Amino acid sequence: MRLKTFLTSFFISISIGFAQISGEDVIAKMMENPSPSDIKMNFKMTLFSNSKEKKNKKHFRLMEQIEKRYQDGEFKSKLLLRFIEPKEVRGLSLLNWSRIDQKNDDQWLYIPKLRKVKRIRPSEKSRKFQGTEFTYADFINRDIRLDNYSLIGEDIFRGNPCFLVEARSINPSSFEVRIFWIDKTYYLLRKIQYLNEDQENAKILEIFDYVKNNQYWTPTKKIMKNLLNGNSTELQVVDIEYDQGVKDEFFSEKYLKRF
């Protein structure tokens, strides 16, 4: 009887605890994880094709990413992406400035053969990045204020108990609904399920192998699977450095041409 009372009270208190945490709370906890002020990273993107003609054929891109995040001011972040491989596009570089309001990003493209920096129309965030299953939005951190969050359940992903948080875009976008798997222990993002306008499961992003460098958790491997065509892209971090004191001037036309 006492055991029964104890167990009942225990599960009620768990339920109350569960009922008290919201989707916003989980996201807030996730955002509390320390974030570096700048990142220098080399990564490899491997494209897997699942078409009949080239079943499981793959080819890859090797890229360099340098990003600086701002705590205040006009900009949210500045990002430089540069191709290292394939050699045909070596040196092709994209510079992106993200502003706080996410409305007026600035983008430039440097094409070595043209010797010219071209201002380009900021790519739609939902557009595929260079033929991969990742989008530009996946490289440019989305402002959390652009979505509404609600806790919709729990699940286990690769042995990690996770909260399931549904994110709905306040403004219409290609992916109106995303479902986040956020682990309960470290509040790290483990998986994202993307639903398209027709509420179909369109893509899944799975994040593997988190490694802690100093105080920062680094996902060293991500796989984006397109559920509609069977293709997938694997992003693997080759090396990464944090807080190198990257100067603001690095994210400029001058340095875009130099490297």
Added chain:
Amino acid sequence: MKAQISVSGEINPYVMTRTTNSSQINLPFRLLSLDMGYSFEQFDLKTNSAIEHRIKTNKSQYDLRELYFAFYPEWGEVKLGKQIHSWGAADAINPTNNLNPYDYYYMFKVGAGTKVGVLSLSSTYYSDSFQIEIIVNPYFNKNRIPYDEDDFPLAPENEPEVRYVPEDEVEVGLRLQTTFNSSDISISFFSGNDRAPSLFTSIIPEPYSDISMNFGYRKTTMLGSDFVTFVGDFTVRAEGAIYNTKTPSIKDTGLGNNYFELREDVLYSQYVLQLEYTTQNDLMLSGQFIGNSIITEDRKWLKSGNEILSSSMIIPEFSPGMGTPFAMFSDKALLISSSGVLMDDQIDIQGSVMLNLENSGSFLSFGVGYSPVLNWKLEMATTQFSGNGKLQDPFTLMEEFSHVRIGLLYNF
């Protein structure tokens, strides 16, 4: 920053076969292109060279296209040496980009590939709201024109005898660029000499005897502007320039008192308006309206330095000595281009159509590249010209140049 050495390049053998009679077009091409650089702290040393090869004669020639030293202080950059500059917001057709002469052997290439490197000093100052660039070329440089090339129909048969080299060789360029509401706008200025020779003096020694003609390079100053902006899903790029070309005064023609001098003072313009759109599948579509026109002209023959009151001497048609080479094709043309990739970037396709809006005439270009293995590519392309039957029409002349090109590209 650690010292870094970079080496990259491409090996690109190809053959061009005439579509009219399957004969081979024997023009030189860049068999090997090599970029090397050394970077340390704020300094760079960059080189760009090529091996130019001609299949018929099996001869190769080394071309040091660029060799320059660059310094990157906090405020900007300074470059000294043989280099290729690139101005203008539009793609491929750049009326404001006159710092370097054109290499007409490669006029259908893109970007720096069409240009001849020149010794120059350039400096750019970057601020938050603008950038300003100044370029000084201390020596005169001319276009590389394929004279006497049977396989290049537009080329003159003989290189004209240039009697009058520019006395003032120094050329200066200035460009100011600023941003307004996510749009870039620039104004530019250039003062230099024509890149192609024009007729300066003529001697008619005796009736019915050969006319002797002497050529030189006129002075031209350019005032230009370009901008890029975004309207909805479209990117709009525009570029235009006004040129003032004048025959310089000749102190001593060396021709005594019995010569005719063609004195020219011409104001002309070139412009391009480009509309660009990228589809959801990353297919890039671009349309360019290209135009050039003479605004005012004062062209006359002088006899021994004095104006001829009446003359039956024919004044040759004005030929611009600066600006985009495509101006020679038409005064008004439409160029539509498209490029995209398929099969996860293994296949790339490009196509262009140029339509002469003033007379009938066009060219069509289509190319496919297939990359079965990383860094290797098989290339196939065709360019077809169609003229209006008139002998001096550039499109008609270029019909003989219609060809298929097959090549191999290796990047390293």
